[in-house]
Amino acid sequence: MAQHEDVSATVAELISQIGADAVVTDPGLIDNYRWDWTRSRLAGKPLAVARPASAEGVQAAVRWAAAHRIPIVPRGAGSGLSGGSCAVEGCLLLSLDRMRSIEIDLATRTAVVEPGALNAEVKAAAAEHGLWYPPDPSSFEICSIGGNVATNAGGLCCVKYGVTTDYVLGLDVVLADGTLVQLGGQRIKDVAGLSLTKLFVGSEGTLGIVTRAILRLIPAKPPAATLVGYFPTVSAAARAVVEVGATLRPSMMELMDARSIGCVEDYQPMGLDRDAGAMLIAQSDAPGEACGAEIAIMEEAFRTAGAKETFVTTDPDEGELFLASRRAAFPAVERKGSLMLEDVGVPIPRLPELLEGIEQIAERHQVEIPTVAHAGDGNTHPIVVYDGTDADAEARAARAFDEVMGLAIGLGGTITGEHGIGRLKRGPLAQQLGPDVMALTHKIKSALDPDGILNPGAGF
Structure with missing residues (x-):
């Protein structure tokens, strides 16, 4: 890997420990790692980018950073939407993108996954064995499992199937001093000790760096029927959501308002109704006749709330076209x-x-x-x-x-x-959590990262 000619003695030490092929020092190449999807102008310039290929490499990089009090910003695929993996000035940007292995264990219905593996790759590996990994962010094709764990990602299916934390059975985590701890395992039930596995899910790299995840898999998702409703206002669509939620739990319930519909149609015309105030896309994957019954209940709720048009399909490809329009919303709006x-x-x-x-x-x-x-x-x-x-x-x-x-x-x-x-x-977080919870949060952070080197400025 190309290196910048003026490598400091400190960075040279890192290179000696994890290898020249695992350290990026060229400024032009480093720029590729500075930002997440937000392209935040607050992003600083890293001292170097480390790209270890193993947990041992992560440990060595963290020990080097700890010895020199250099901040560490972990990074997965860079698809984050809150600036959590944007670099801070003078940091070690620790990219997990080379750690991509996926192993499916049929006996325990688990996937043992390194953090750089993409969500879509885990889904595909599970599907080969008739299994399914449900967490389904809109960016599932490009986001990494490490990033999903760091933010406790959800997605389109979570209304029925839950979010990332519901599928994490175990984690290997490198702590701020380079210690590797193994939490949980291939067990469905385990209440031995504190629930430390869950503590790290959603911690955004501020408490430790995930080097392996054990993920629960479930049988393949049943075929779904899709209901689409167009509403005169976004308020009417929201009332339909409330009505449906009072009677049943759909396998999906997605909303697009008029502005997002217009953006998607400008970006990639899909035949959506530009005159609608909002669109709801709902699905049921209930077995047998129950599927049709759920769709009928939802369709009635849509009409009661004021839907001006509804459409039902049991064709998976046709249903996927509507979901594609919903997934296209972020890149479509970005063009504006x-x-x-x-x-x-x-x-x-x-x-x-x-x-x-x-x-x-x-x-x-x-x-x-x-x-x-x-x-x-x-x-x-x-x-x-x-x-x-x-x-x-x-x-x-x-x-x-x-x-x-x-x-x-x-x-x-x-x-x-x-x-x-x-x-x-970060600004409004204290308003939501209150002073006591914020104080407890800082105590946990101080206990696990006393020098504050792990993703400083992120989370809290």
């Missing part, structure tokens, strides 16, 4: 300008208030906020769009961004359902 990405969630009965409030915030600050949502579990993704070359537009967008998080907190919700706090949402 600079973005501030929200990830707020509320209790499902408060969803109409949240979506109405987001529209009011957009109008008040004169910014566009296309919104998509994993509506079935109350997790929304309002995307604040602004002109990055206009300082006033950016200021208005920032105020809208903060107000959306404040609105969610006021409705008993959260500032992040699945993307993590990262470096972009």
Whole structure:
């Protein structure tokens, strides 16, 4: 691997310990690792990028950083949406992208996976054996399992099947001093000691670095029927979600508002109704006749809430076309300008208030906020769009961004359902958690990382 000619003695020491092929020092190559999907202008310049191919390599890199008090920023595939893997100035950027192994154990129905493996690769490996790994982020084709664990990622299927933490049975974690601990294992039930495995899920690399995950697999997902409904307003669509949630649990319930529909149609025309105020995509994968019964109940709820049109299909390919439009929302909106990405969630009965409030915030600050949502579990993704070359537009967008998080907190919700706090949402965290919980969080951080070298500035 190409190296920058002016390598410091400190970095030369790292190279001697993990190998020249595992360390990037060329400034041009380092730039490829500085940002996550947010492209945050707060990203600093790493001292070097380490790309170890084994847990032992991770340990050696962490011990080197600890000895020199150099901050470490772990990175998976760089698809994060909250700035959590953006570099800090002078850090060691620790990329896990070379650690990609996947082993399927049929006897225990588990996948033993290194952190650089992509979500899609784990799904494909499981599918070869008639099994399924359910966590299903919209970015499943490009996001890594290590990043999914770091943020406790969810996705389109989580309304029925849960999020990443529900499938993590064990983790190997390198701590801030380079110690490797093995937590959990290929056991369904295990309450020996504190639940430390769960502590590291969602910790965004601030407590340790995951080098292996043991993931629970389940039988392949049954065929699903798809219901699509177009609504005159986003409020009407939200009321339908509340009505459905009171009677049954769909296997999927996704929402797109008018702005996100328009963005997707501009980006990749799919025949969506541009005149609709919102679209809901719901699925049932219940067995046999129960599937049709669930679809009928949901369709009635849609109509009661004011749907102007509904459509049902049992053709998997046809259903997937609608899901493709939902997955296309982020890249479609990205073409409209600079973005501030929200990830707020509320209790499902408060969803109409949240979506109405987001529209009011957009109008008040004169910014566009296309919104998509994993509506079935109350997790929304309002995307604040602004002109990055206009300082006033950016200021208005920032105020809208903060107000959306404040609105969610006021409705008993959260500032992040699945993307993590990262470096972009630290401000409102204390407002949600309160001083006692924040103090406890800092005690845990201090106990595991007393020098504060693990992903500083991320999470809390």
